[in-house]
Amino acid sequence: xxxxxxxxxxxxxxxxxxxxxxxxxxxxxxxxxxxxxxxxxxxxxxxxxxxxxxxxxxxxxxxxxxxxxxxxxxxxxxxxxxxxxxxxxxxxxxxxxxxxxxxxxxxxxxxxxxxxxxxxxxxxxxxxxxxxxxxxxxxxxxxxxxxxxxxxxxxxxxxxxxxxxxxxxxxxxxxxxxxxxxxxxxxxxxxxxxxxxxxxxxxxxxxxxxxxxxxxxxxxxxxxxxxxxxxxxxxxxxxxxxxxxxxxxxxxxxxxxxxxxxxxxxxxxxxxxxxxxxxxxxxxxxxxxxxxxxxxxxxxxxxxxxxxxxxxxxxxxxxxxxxxxxxxxxxxxxxxxxxxxxxxxxxxxxxxxxxxxxxxxxxxxxxxxxxxxxxxxxxxxxxxxxxxxxxxxxxxxxxxxxxxxxxxxxx
Amino acid sequence: xxxxxxxxxxxxxxxxxxxxxxxxxxxxxxxxxxxxxxxxxxxxxxxxxxxxxxxxxxxxxxxxxxxxxxxxxxxxxxxxxxxxxxxxxxxxxxxxxxxxxxxxxxxxxxxxxxxxxxxxxxxxxxxxxxxxxxxxxxxxxxxxxxxxxxxxxxxxxxxxxxxxxxxxxxxxxxxxxxxxxxxxxxxxxxxxxxxxxxxxxxxxxxxxxxxxxxxxxxxxxxxxxxxxxxxxxxxxxxxxxxxxxxxxxxxxxxxxxxxxxxxxxxxxxxxxxxxxxxxxxxxxxxxxxxxxxxxxxxxxxxxxxxxxxxxxxxxxxxxxxxxxxxxxxxxxxxxxxxxxxxxxxxxxxxxxxxxxxxxxxxxxxxxxxxxxxxxxxxxxxxxxxxxxxxxxxxxxxxxxxxxxxxxxxxx
Numbered sequence: 001x002x003x004x005x006x007x008x009x010x011x012x013x014x015x016x017x018x019x020x021x022x023x024x025x026x027x028x029x030x031x032x033x034x035x036x037x038x039x040x041x042x043x044x045x046x047x048x049x050x051x052x053x054x055x056x057x058x059x060x061x062x063x064x065x066x067x068x069x070x071x072x073x074x075x076x077x078x079x080x081x082x083x084x085x086x087x088x089x090x091x092x093x094x095x096x097x098x099x100x101x102x103x104x105x106x107x108x109x110x111x112x113x114x115x116x117x118x119x120x121x122x123x124x125x126x127x128x129x130x131x132x133x134x135x136x137x138x139x140x141x142x143x144x145x146x147x148x149x150x151x152x153x154x155x156x157x158x159x160x161x162x163x164x165x166x167x168x169x170x171x172x173x174x175x176x177x178x179x180x181x182x183x184x185x186x187x188x189x190x191x192x193x194x195x196x197x198x199x200x201x202x203x204x205x206x207x208x209x210x211x212x213x214x215x216x217x218x219x220x221x222x223x224x225x226x227x228x229x230x231x232x233x234x235x236x237x238x239x240x241x242x243x244x245x246x247x248x249x250x251x252x253x254x255x256x257x258x259x260x261x262x263x264x265x266x267x268x269x270x271x272x273x274x275x276x277x278x279x280x281x282x283x284x285x286x287x288x289x290x291x292x293x294x295x296x297x298x299x300x301x302x303x304x305x306x307x308x309x310x311x312x313x314x315x316x317x318x319x320x321x322x323x324x325x326x327x328x329x330x331x332x333x334x335x336x337x338x339x340x341x342x343x344x345x346x347x348x349x350x351x352x353x354x355x356x357x358x359x360x361x362x363x364x365x366x367x368x369x370x371x372x373x374x375x376x377x378x379x380x381x382x383x384x385x386x387x388x389x390x391x392x393x394x395x396x397x398x399x400x401x402x403x404x405x406x407x408x409x410x411x
Numbered sequence: 412x413x414x415x416x417x418x419x420x421x422x423x424x425x426x427x428x429x430x431x432x433x434x435x436x437x438x439x440x441x442x443x444x445x446x447x448x449x450x451x452x453x454x455x456x457x458x459x460x461x462x463x464x465x466x467x468x469x470x471x472x473x474x475x476x477x478x479x480x481x482x483x484x485x486x487x488x489x490x491x492x493x494x495x496x497x498x499x500x501x502x503x504x505x506x507x508x509x510x511x512x513x514x515x516x517x518x519x520x521x522x523x524x525x526x527x528x529x530x531x532x533x534x535x536x537x538x539x540x541x542x543x544x545x546x547x548x549x550x551x552x553x554x555x556x557x558x559x560x561x562x563x564x565x566x567x568x569x570x571x572x573x574x575x576x577x578x579x580x581x582x583x584x585x586x587x588x589x590x591x592x593x594x595x596x597x598x599x600x601x602x603x604x605x606x607x608x609x610x611x612x613x614x615x616x617x618x619x620x621x622x623x624x625x626x627x628x629x630x631x632x633x634x635x636x637x638x639x640x641x642x643x644x645x646x647x648x649x650x651x652x653x654x655x656x657x658x659x660x661x662x663x664x665x666x667x668x669x670x671x672x673x674x675x676x677x678x679x680x681x682x683x684x685x686x687x688x689x690x691x692x693x694x695x696x697x698x699x700x701x702x703x704x705x706x707x708x709x710x711x712x713x714x715x716x717x718x719x720x721x722x723x724x725x726x727x728x729x730x731x732x733x734x735x736x737x738x739x740x741x742x743x744x745x746x747x748x749x750x751x752x753x754x755x756x757x758x759x760x761x762x763x764x765x766x767x768x769x770x771x772x773x774x775x776x777x778x779x780x781x782x783x784x785x786x787x788x789x790x791x792x793x794x795x796x797x798x799x800x801x802x803x804x805x806x807x808x809x810x811x812x813x814x815x816x817x818x819x820x821x822x
Contacts, residue, residue: 016467050487054494056427062497068505069490072483076461079480083465083472094479099554143510 002167003035003125007135007157010044012172012231013077019043022231023084025172026130030090035125037164039135039157040081042073063108067137067147071096074134074153081132093124094132097146098139102156104146111146113138113155116163125164133160154215162222169219169226170237171211176230177238178203178210180403181256185394188404192238195254200226200240202346202380203257216240243348252349252356253401256394260341260387262292263315264372265308265322269332272302276329280306283325289314293342293375293384303332307373309384312338340372341390344382345397357381363400369393413578414446414536418546418568421455423583423642424488430454433642434495436583437541441501446536448575450546450568451492453484474519478548478558482507485545485564492543504535505543508557509550513567515557522557524549524566527574536575544571565626573633580635581648582622587641588649589614589621591814592667596805599815603649606665611637611651613757613791614668627651654759663760663767664812667805671752671798673703674726675783676733677718680743683709687740691717694736700725704753704786704795714743718784720795723749751783752801755793756808768792774811780804 006026013019022040030036050070054061061069078094085092100120104111121131135153138146148155154171161169177191178200195203197220204213210228219226219240229237270276277296284291294308310318319336326334350356360381364371369392373384385393398404417437424430433451441447461481465472472480489505496503511531515522535542546564549557559566565582572580588602589611606614608631615624621639630637630651640648681687688707695702705719721729730747737745761767771792775782780803784795796804809815 016464020468053427053487053491057431057491057494058498061494065490065493065497065505068493068507069487072486072490075483075486076464076480079476079483080464080468082476082479083468086473086476087469094476096479096556099556145507145510 001033001035003037003164004029005037005039005157005161005164005166005169006172007039007153007170008041008172008231009153010041010047011174013040013081014044016080018231019077019080020084022172023081023088023090025231026085027088027090030130037121037125037131037133037160037166038081039133039153039160040074040077041135041153042070043077046073046076064144067108067145071134071137071145071147074136078132078134085130085132090130091128092130092132094134095120096134097137097156098143100131100133102138102159104138104140104148106140106142106144106146108144108146110149111138111140113148113159116159118160118163121160121164152212154212155218158215158218158222158224158226161224162218166224169224171215171226171228172231173210173228174231175210175228176233176235177228178240178255180254181258181394181398185258185391186256186398186404188407189398190403190405192254193236194239194241196243196348197240198243198379199254199346199348202344202377203255251347251402252353253345253347253397253403254349255346256343256397256401256403257346258341258343258390258394260390261311262309262340262342263312263336263338264340264384265310265315265318266305266335266337267322267326267331267333268303268305268335269299270304270306270326270329271331272298272304276304277306279329280322280325281308283321284308284310284318287317287321289318289321293373293382295373295375309340309342309373339387340384341387341393342382342384343390343393343397344380345401346380348379350379350381359400360397363396364393367392367396369396412444412446414448414575415440416448416450416568416572416575416577416580417583418450418564418581419452419583419642420564420585421452421458422585424451424492425455427491429642430488430491431495433583434492434499434501436642437496438499438501441541448532448536448542448544448571448577449492450544450564450571451485451488452546452564453481454488457484457487475555478519478556482545482548482556482558485547489543489545496541496543501541502539503541503543505545506531507545508548508567509554511542511544513549513570515549515551515559517551517553517555517557519555519557521560522549522551524559524570527570529571529574532571532575563623565623566629569626569629569633569635569637572635573629577635579638580630581638581640582626583640583642584621585642586621586639587644587646588639589651589666591665592805592809593669596669596802597667597809597815599818600809601814601816603665604647605650605652607654607759608651609654609790610665610757610759613755613788614666662758662813663764664756664758664808664814665760666757667754667808667812667814668757669752669754669801669805671801672722673720673751673753674723674747674749675718675720675751675795676726676729677716677746677748678733678737678742678744679714679716679746680710681715681717681737681740682742683713683715687715688717690740691733691736692719694732695719695721695729698728698732700729700732704784704793706784706786720751720753720784750798751795752798752804753793753795754801754804754808755791756812757791759790761790761792770811771808774807775804778803778807780807
């Protein structure tokens, strides 16, 4: 008998009919011999409805009360799922975060889980009861209701799986797994059977929206096998777990991630002086603008050039700040460019394979794509290119690293 | 400094604007030097919306899950009121029933309060914080969410007032107090400044819908002064409290209550035998039909006649049962009549005044109104009459017992 934690997001429980479909899935899994804990989000739209009510009262509502308010969203879902399971003859009990002692700090709206007391859940599971838990929420030491912030239901599921020492944590969503890249860009993208936590983290940070980064980090830290599956179709999904020597040897690159959310800023001809990077980037960070890729070069005349990327929404503000900094430092010029895209190849196989970077650059060069910036990590190589070449680059890399599915035309 | 518990019902918190108006009222009461605990219901319509979702899943949803579901209604209101108070600069904290340890039995959907631990609330009040509590809900010994059943928010308020030894429990509603009778029937009905718990109970059981009977019983038992006030207008309302010798001597009759929800059944010519009342009424009660007025007479031939009233909704079923009983007992006939009304005069003054009943009968006789049934209690006399004479009877009694407001025409 396996102990499985399942998590269903807002779309999967968006209507009474869908909640009934989730109940069927849960019932089926129990009948096949599993002990089940089910974590659910608020019905899609409900959290925004509640936030709307709050904003009608105060544009910046009290955060403590906000948590009391929005936590009702998940509470409605657990009750309805509990009823739907009973209707199917499955013994079930629903619990709020505070009822199953999901202890968090008191950072309302973005609390972090500190501890979970699994005794109550374990007693129910022993008795053959399906336990339904409200995601996204907990309580602080004083018993105040807290929420974990957007996407927090994934974290609830992983944390419960860790606390209960579950065999697997299944995240049900609207896709049937993690793909080698976005199938909308590469028609021959393939669902991955397996991927490591590290790879998933790199994919997620590069724009793959399937899982919240925090929940993957959490799963990796506690070694909870995560499986991404579809709420609406049958299938094995993608298993995210620790590295498996046998499996992972095969492919050097597991996936191609990309995004077009960023813009590039360059400041040129900064008279060389110690701490120039700090002077430039410190001021940007101080304005709460997140900086992603950073590259610094020194020219022949010893003047420095710094290039970095920020979210496109922050470009206008960042450019204004940078122009001020340029004046202060006596730099020559500032360039802004929002027509860029970022492409990464990700794979734990890179660690033991030389020449992956040059293979990547060769694939892009063959297509005549100019690389503007390069950064690397242990299991990822990222390049910034002109946005118009994005699809071309992704397809070239997907094919170049042998990720294409067999051509259906050729059987 | 007084400690006051205020309760606002669903209509009073039916919209964001009304919640803001409640916040203003609460803020004003705090500024005038009171410590405040505020109990609120779900926004009007919300509980029915939630019940609708449940019914879509199961016509008879699991009661435990039903409580998890509907308790979110009040939780939304406490959060919004908490925000609205903060917005006005009033320190406030909201709590669910289980957070302030409103311990109930485990009768889901109709739980009864067993204990309240007021320590958390008292600490907040000491610190100058307005405490907002979700009405209608609590938790059982195992921490399961329970609800007190319809109208339970009044009971929450009274129970909190008793536990905290509050100076007054104010029930805000859509009327400005308790009236001598329904102003829609008697234009010269007057708001009562004071009324006793016993009188209020008799008025409520006769159809005055202002307060839930259970909350008045509770207030009487723990001697919590209750005040009924309007959410929408200023005014002192009506104070419901223990008997006050000075005040209560004045009027023999405090109010006229009435209803037209009942129907009358008569079984005639039952051969006299021991236990005949039990044989007739036991079978009706066994079918879960509530019986109100009961009168039994014995005719000259020693045959018995029993007349009783039931709710009109139960008439068809009760009549069918009674016909079967008549056959079994060899009774002569069964009569059913749903065109009746019940009128009561209520007043603690009756205890020490003789001749109140005959004065009542005289008032009705003067108007040519025939009395079908009479029952009496220590502080109430009830008659059943033809429904068409109801308004006439109420006006005659209101005037006859000196309850009419001064005629505004005559200054």
